[in-house]
Amino acid sequence: MEKRYGxxxxxxxHSLSPAMHNFWFKESGVSxxxxxxxxxxxxxxxxxxxxxxxxxxxFNVTFPHxxxxxxxxxxxxxxxxxxxxxxxxxxxxxRLIGYNTDGMGFLEGLxxxxxMLATQKPSVLIIGAGGAARSVALVLxxxxxxxxxxxxRTFERALILSESCKKFCxxxxxxxxxxxxxxxxxxxxxxxTSLGLYPETDxxxxxxxxxxxxxxxxxxxxxxxxxxxxxxxxxLGYRVMNGLPMLxxxxxxxxxxxxxxxxDTKKMxxxxxxxxxx
Numbered sequence: 001m002e003k004r005y006g007x008x009x010x011x012x013x014h015s016l017s018p019a020m021h022n023f024w025f026k027e028s029g030v031s032x033x034x035x036x037x038x039x040x041x042x043x044x045x046x047x048x049x050x051x052x053x054x055x056x057x058x059f060n061v062t063f064p065h066x067x068x069x070x071x072x073x074x075x076x077x078x079x080x081x082x083x084x085x086x087x088x089x090x091x092x093x094x095r096l097i098g099y100n101t102d103g104m105g106f107l108e109g110l111x112x113x114x115x116m117l118a119t120q121k122p123s124v125l126i127i128g129a130g131g132a133a134r135s136v137a138l139v140l141x142x143x144x145x146x147x148x149x150x151x152x153r154t155f156e157r158a159l160i161l162s163e164s165c166k167k168f169c170x171x172x173x174x175x176x177x178x179x180x181x182x183x184x185x186x187x188x189x190x191x192x193t194s195l196g197l198y199p200e201t202d203x204x205x206x207x208x209x210x211x212x213x214x215x216x217x218x219x220x221x222x223x224x225x226x227x228x229x230x231x232x233x234x235x236l237g238y239r240v241m242n243g244l245p246m247l248x249x250x251x252x253x254x255x256x257x258x259x260x261x262x263x264d265t266k267k268m269x270x271x272x273x274x275x276x277x278x
Contacts, residue, residue: 004054005034005258008047009062012036016272017060020251023271024263032057032259041068048072048096058090058258060251061098066131073098082164083135088254099257102132103139105250106220110188112249112265113241114216121146123185125174127205128192129157132220136190136246137161141168149186151179151206180207190218191229205229209236216240222247225277244269244277 007017021034039047044065051059061069066085070076073086074095080086086098111118124145126137129152141148147170152158158173165171174182183189183206195205205228208217217233222243230240248268256262 003032003057005032005057006051006059007034007036007062008039008044008051008059009036009065010038010040012038012062015062016247016276017062017251019276020248020268020272021255023268024252024255024261027267028259028261028263030259030261039065041065044068045072052091052094052096056091058088058254060254061087061089070098072096079103079139083138085131085135087250088257090257099254100135101250101253101257102135102246103137104253105248106136106246107139107143108249108253108265109241109245110218113245114239117187117216118144120187122187123147123149124188124190125149125151125179125183125186126161126190126192127151127179127195129154129161130192133190133192134161134164136192136220137165138168141165141171145169147171149174149179151176176206180210183208183211186211186215188216188218190220191227192220194221195229204232208233208238211238213237214239219243220246223277225273244272248272 007015015036018034018036025032041064066087069086076098080098080100083100085100088099088101090097124140126133129150137148148165149172150158150162151174155175162171162173191205216239218241219227219229220243221227225242233240248265252263252265
C-alpha cells in the first residue's frame with residue numbers, strides 16, 4: 001500500500017514541495033504520494049487529528065502553522081524546541097513527532113555549494129530576526145560560526161535572537177548603521193527578510209560596497225532567482241547564493257526522516273530550475 005505524505009499551510013498553491021517529494025519518490029523507488037493541503041488556522045487542530053487518524057506517515061508544515069502546531073504534537077525535537085518552530089512531522093507508532101530541518105537545510109546547502117567556507121568558522125551577519133532568521137542563526141551558531149551578528153529594523157527582536165546565539169558563539173545585535181559600518185568583518189551575509197522582493201525590487205537591503213572581497217551574499221528567497229540584494233552583490237563582483245539550496249536540502253532532510261533515504265539534491269535543484277524557475 002502506498003504511504004501518504006503531505007504539506008499543510010495557507011496559502012500553499014505555489015509550493016514546490018509536492019513536485020519535489022513526488023519526484024524523489026519516483027527517483028528513489030520508495031513508495032509514496034505527497035499532497036498539499038490548504039489549512040486555515042482555525043482548522044489546524046482538527047486537521048492534525050484527522051491526518052493522524054488516517055495514518056499519514058509524515059507531513060511538512062509551512063506558514064502560518066510552524067509554531068502553532070507544536071502543542072498539538074506528541075513530541076518535539078530539541079532543535080525544533082530551541083528554534084520554536086516545526087516544519088516536519090513524522091508519525092511513528094501512532095505518535096506525531098515534530099522536527100525542524102530548515103536551519104540544517106541551509107547548512108547542507110551551504111556545504112554543497114561552498115564547502116570550504118563551511119569549514120572556516122566564518123563570521124556571519126544575518127539581516128532579519130523572524131522565524132527563518134532564527135532557524136538559520138541557531139544552527140549556524142552551533143555548527144560552524146565563530147561569530148554571528150543579527151541586524152534588524154526592530155532592534156529588540158535582533159537582541160532576543162542574538163542572546164539565543166550567545167549560548168553557542170560570539171554574537172551581537174546591530175542596527176543597520178552599525179552593520180554597514182563593520183560590513184567588512186563578515187565572510188557570509190544572509191538576508192532573511194522580504195526586502196528587495198517584487199514589487200520593491202529597487203529597495204536596497206543594506207549598503208554592501210564595503211564588504212570584503214571574498215564575502216558570500218545569500219538571500220533565502222528563490223523566486224525570483226536574483227533579488228535586488230543579490231543583483232547588487234553580483235554587480236560588485238561578490239559570490240552569491242539564493243534560497244533554492246536551502247529549500248531543496250530542508251526537503252531532503254524531511255524525506256530522509258520519513259524514508260531513511262537521503263535523495264539527490266543536485267539533481268533536484270536542476271529539475272526545479274528547469275521546470276519551475278527558469
